Amino acid sequence: MAEVILRNVCKLFGKVPVVRDFSLNIADGEFLVLVGPSGCGKSTTLRLVAGLESLSSGEIYIGDRLVNDIHPRDRDIAMVFQNYALYPQMTVYDNMAFSLKMRKVPKREIDQAIRRTSELLRIDQLLDRKPGQLSGGQRQRVALGRSIIRNPHVFLFDEPLSNLDAKLRIAMRAELLELHQRLMTTAIYVTHDQLEAMTMGDRIVVMNEGVIQQVDHPETVYDHPVNLFVAGFIGSPSMNFLDCRILQNGDSLCAATDGLRLKIPAGKQARVQSYVGRDAVLGIRPEHIGLASDPARCDCLAGFTAVVRVVESAGSEKIVHARVEDHSLVARLDPHTRLKTGETVEFAVRMETVHIFDKVTGQTLM
Amino acid sequence: MDNMAPSKKAGFQKERERFGYAMVSPSMVFLIAVTTLPLVSLLAMSFFRIDLTSPMDNGWAGVENYTEIIKDHRFWHSMRLTAVYTTVTVVLQVMIGLALAMAFFRGFRGQGAMRVSVLLPMILAPVVVGLSWRTLILTPEYGILDYLSILMGFGSKPWLVHPSWALVSVILIHTWQWTPFAFLVFLASLNAMPLEPLEAALLDTRNSWQRFRFVILPMIRPAVYIVIIIRTMVALRAFAAIFSATGGGPGTATEILNLYAYRVSFNSLNLGYGAALGTLLLLLTVGISMVFFRMRKAN
Numbered sequence: 001m002a003e004v005i006l007r008n009v010c011k012l013f014g015k016v017p018v019v020r021d022f023s024l025n026i027a028d029g030e031f032l033v034l035v036g037p038s039g040c041g042k043s044t045t046l047r048l049v050a051g052l053e054s055l056s057s058g059e060i061y062i063g064d065r066l067v068n069d070i071h072p073r074d075r076d077i078a079m080v081f082q083n084y085a086l087y088p089q090m091t092v093y094d095n096m097a098f099s100l101k102m103r104k105v106p107k108r109e110i111d112q113a114i115r116r117t118s119e120l121l122r123i124d125q126l127l128d129r130k131p132g133q134l135s136g137g138q139r140q141r142v143a144l145g146r147s148i149i150r151n152p153h154v155f156l157f158d159e160p161l162s163n164l165d166a167k168l169r170i171a172m173r174a175e176l177l178e179l180h181q182r183l184m185t186t187a188i189y190v191t192h193d194q195l196e197a198m199t200m201g202d203r204i205v206v207m208n209e210g211v212i213q214q215v216d217h218p219e220t221v222y223d224h225p226v227n228l229f230v231a232g233f234i235g236s237p238s239m240n241f242l243d244c245r246i247l248q249n250g251d252s253l254c255a256a257t258d259g260l261r262l263k264i265p266a267g268k269q270a271r272v273q274s275y276v277g278r279d280a281v282l283g284i285r286p287e288h289i290g291l292a293s294d295p296a297r298c299d300c301l302a303g304f305t306a307v308v309r310v311v312e313s314a315g316s317e318k319i320v321h322a323r324v325e326d327h328s329l330v331a332r333l334d335p336h337t338r339l340k341t342g343e344t345v346e347f348a349v350r351m352e353t354v355h356i357f358d359k360v361t362g363q364t365l366m
Numbered sequence: 367m368d369n370m371a372p373s374k375k376a377g378f379q380k381e382r383e384r385f386g387y388a389m390v391s392p393s394m395v396f397l398i399a400v401t402t403l404p405l406v407s408l409l410a411m412s413f414f415r416i417d418l419t420s421p422m423d424n425g426w427a428g429v430e431n432y433t434e435i436i437k438d439h440r441f442w443h444s445m446r447l448t449a450v451y452t453t454v455t456v457v458l459q460v461m462i463g464l465a466l467a468m469a470f471f472r473g474f475r476g477q478g479a480m481r482v483s484v485l486l487p488m489i490l491a492p493v494v495v496g497l498s499w500r501t502l503i504l505t506p507e508y509g510i511l512d513y514l515s516i517l518m519g520f521g522s523k524p525w526l527v528h529p530s531w532a533l534v535s536v537i538l539i540h541t542w543q544w545t546p547f548a549f550l551v552f553l554a555s556l557n558a559m560p561l562e563p564l565e566a567a568l569l570d571t572r573n574s575w576q577r578f579r580f581v582i583l584p585m586i587r588p589a590v591y592i593v594i595i596i597r598t599m600v601a602l603r604a605f606a607a608i609f610s611a612t613g614g615g616p617g618t619a620t621e622i623l624n625l626y627a628y629r630v631s632f633n634s635l636n637l638g639y640g641a642a643l644g645t646l647l648l649l650l651t652v653g654i655s656m657v658f659f660r661m662r663k664a665n
Contacts, residue, residue, distance in 0.1 A: 052565050072568045079569060085562030089584040098580070099570035146566075 002063035009058035033201030078147030228362035259325035262302035283355035289331035292346035411641035418635035431642035463548025496610030529619035555589035
């Protein structure tokens with residue numbers, strides 16, 4: 001077990017920076033998730049910790065040891081790869097035994113470790129098979145087993161679930177978490193799937209273009225995104241963004257755009273007071289848009305009229321795409337809502353939950 | 367629909383088939399003329415006495431040529447040479463080719479130019495290779511290799527004139543020319559390996575040798591088999607380079623089976639006996655490759 005510290009880590013491929021000034025302390029036993037779109041530098045960061053890439057500058061500590069110049073095999077880490085990286089010519093047993101064999105661990109000890117781990121992962125029936133004869137989920141379990149058996153200080157996961165089908169992915173997600181709760185080994189987990197990040201991480205790190213955007217608990221990142229990028233990346237369907245202008249309306253403020261005039265709740269006005277007369281971006285989560293006729297009202301509703309364009313029934317919810325003037329809005333509604341395409345409907349927004357961003361810098365105002 | 371027999375082909379299918387046969391027939395005729403016919407005539411000749419130095423005795427000989435071969439010391443000598451020549455050249459090609467491929471696989475500065483120079487020998491005609499080694503490389507004192515040998519204090523060596531050295535020389539020549547083939551196959555095979563197991567091995571193994579021995583080598587094993595099979599088949603019937611470098615000499619020091627068959631046929635003009643030797647070489651090559659292919663499948 002160990003904490004992992006990254007200090008001002010930079011990585012350049014040629015002249016292209018892929019990771020920029022990455023600093024983070026990962027606590028002992030923490031499950032940290034790195035999330036971001038393709039090419040944001042999350043996998044590179046993980047590979048830097050593993051030692052599969054060399055640092056351009058900065059420092060990485062595992063435990064209290066500076067590992068910059070330490071070979072991957074001596075870093076006391078285990079990595080689970082996207083394509084499992086099992087040795088194709090070896091049986092499941094040999095795959096799991098390999099690293100211990102190379103370290104000259106006595107045969108009996110290896111055998112015991114394999115029995116124990118394979119039972120834990122329910123792959124004890126597969127020990128004689130070769131990776132080619134296994135399904136994706138089984139291969140992933142073997143890859144997990146291979147890394148667990150070494151009893152490493154840190155687990156590194158590089159999108160380990162992205163090659164599995166949707167159902168299996170959800171099942172494995174839970175299994176991984178359960179396993180982590182059991183082993184309590186520090187884990188760094190890379191994914192491009194924001195849902196996976198939300199459900200798995202003790203903390204999540206949202207990255208874009210090699211730079212950390214936000215590090216926090218999943219709920220905090222969801223409820224209080226620091227900028228437009230995080231707000232748009234986390235959440236599905238993603239947040240509605242409307243270009244608007246902050247206007248003074250008597251003694252209150254409102255965010256105005258073509259066909260919409262949404263009153264900013266009194267408690268939040270102070271924060272946008274200085275933006276009066278300036279352009280901003282309004283961010284509304286789909287679940288914060290409801291029907292005006294809905295009885296579950298609160299005081300701070302702002303209404304608007306929109307035309308329904310598409311209704312997606314997802315069983316537990318209805319996703320409604322509506323149009324106001326030139327703006328497209330997505331709302332997440334109760335599954336029993338009856339709406340028809342082309343219908344004109346009164347919607348209401350819970351204004352105490354909306355976000356307003358600076359249009360130029362993208363930073364959150366409220 | 368159900369009264370149509372499934373084996374019956376529709377008119378347009380038959381027409382397509384006829385068209386296909388018509389298209390391949392010229393090359394089929396050509397292939398038969400240059401490969402099958404010579405092979406059949408070789409086999410036929412091996413059952414006749416065809417000695418141009420005493421043509422009056424020519425005629426049907428049955429298996430006489432073959433029974434004679436069994437008693438022929440020069441034949442057994444050539445078989446031993448063939449075995450040594452083939453084994454040593456193939457082993458050297460695989461080992462050096464693999465080492466080179468590993469060096470290039472890891473990548474280094476200027477590897478593009480190096481790769482071309484490594485591949486160059488393969489492009490040359492074997493006759494040219496034999497001749498240039500004989501003149502440019504192995505000539506006493508002036509040849510590069512002999513010059514280097516003198517510089518390094520080993521002294522001038524009788525590269526092509528001493529029986530043992532001549533065998534070493536022809537093995538060197540063959541290895542020099544054909545290692546690039548092994549290199550090319552191994553390099554392609556290394557580059558086709560999935561990257562992730564190699565990275566996993568970086569974490570799992572204790573040193574580079576373990577990584578090579580237990581992870582990389584098993585993954586490119588099919589390529590190693592293919593190289594061994596192809597290079598064995600070629601080495602068994604090597605001819606041009608040896609012919610132009612030593613002509614099988616001195617004496618019979620580099621006279622592998624193929625050269626013996628040639629010398630019997632075209633120097634001694636005993637065509638029937640030569641054909642029998644050629645047939646044996648053919649059977650040997652086919653037999654050994656079949657064994658190798660079996661072994662490869664078993665793996």
